[in-house]
Amino acid sequence: MSSHLLTLLVFASLVSVVFATLLREDRRPRFRFFLMSLGAFVLSAVVVGWLMYRFPS
Amino acid sequence: MERERVIVDERRAGAALPACLFAWLVPGAGHLYLGRIGKGLVFLGAIGALFVLGVAMDAGLQMHLGFDDPLAFLRSLAQMALGVPYFLARALGFEAGKVTSVTYEYGNTFTEVGGLLNILVILDAYDVAVGRKP
Numbered sequence: 001m002s003s004h005l006l007t008l009l010v011f012a013s014l015v016s017v018v019f020a021t022l023l024r025e026d027r028r029p030r031f032r033f034f035l036m037s038l039g040a041f042v043l044s045a046v047v048v049g050w051l052m053y054r055f056p057s
Numbered sequence: 058m059e060r061e062r063v064i065v066d067e068r069r070a071g072a073a074l075p076a077c078l079f080a081w082l083v084p085g086a087g088h089l090y091l092g093r094i095g096k097g098l099v100f101l102g103a104i105g106a107l108f109v110l111g112v113a114m115d116a117g118l119q120m121h122l123g124f125d126d127p128l129a130f131l132r133s134l135a136q137m138a139l140g141v142p143y144f145l146a147r148a149l150g151f152e153a154g155k156v157t158s159v160t161y162e163y164g165n166t167f168t169e170v171g172g173l174l175n176i177l178v179i180l181d182a183y184d185v186a187v188g189r190k191p
Contacts (some may be wrong), residue, residue, distance in 0.1 A: 001114065007163055010110065011170075017103045018073060018174045021096055022181050 012041035073186035080182040082140040083142030084175045100178050107141050107171035116146050116164030117154030132165070138172035138179075139182075 001007050020047035024030035068144060080087025088094075112118070120170030121129040133137060136143050146152075154161060184190040 001160065001165075007160075009093060009098070011107075011167065014107050015174065016101045017099060018178070021099045021103075022177055 075142030080179040114160035114164030115155035115158035117141040135172040
């Protein structure tokens with residue numbers, strides 16, 4: 001897997017699936033939690049990545 | 058009624074130890090043992106994928122026991138929480154990984170996080186076994 005973004009998406013998806021299955025029992029809340037967790041992972045990675053780009057040293 | 062509840066509680070407590078042991082040996086197996094087939098398969102698929110992808114990305118699976126390098130020790134503990142897949146991969150020669158690989162650290166992260174998630178899954182299996190969770 002040579003794409004950083006694809007690696008991030010795969011990692012965030014798999015971890016979010018486990019978190020959602022552990023923390024929510026019903027199907028709908030579980031799916032919502034999965035989406036929220038995935039979004040939080042991706043957004044925070046992009047924000048931190050952007051900050052590191054702006055302040056490389 | 059009370060006697061029935063006591064019998065059920067004893068059965069659940071008796072299932073807790075094997076459930077936790079199975080959950081450690083194979084991710085999701087504890088839930089499969091407890092009859093939570095859907096959850097067990099999700100854990101097996103997701104954590105198994107994290108581990109397989111991590112090994113495919115040249116992760117190092119060295120067993121580092123001892124406090125001379127505390128971070129390496131913690132990393133080993135996290136990976137060992139994956140149970141049989143970790144020991145099987147080591148036995149098959151994936152122990153060293155490939156330090157020069159671009160994806161080496163990604164692979165380490167995938168396998169370590171997979172192990173840490175499996176610790177949460179083991180605790181969840183315990184909760185299910187003793188009746189704290191449905």
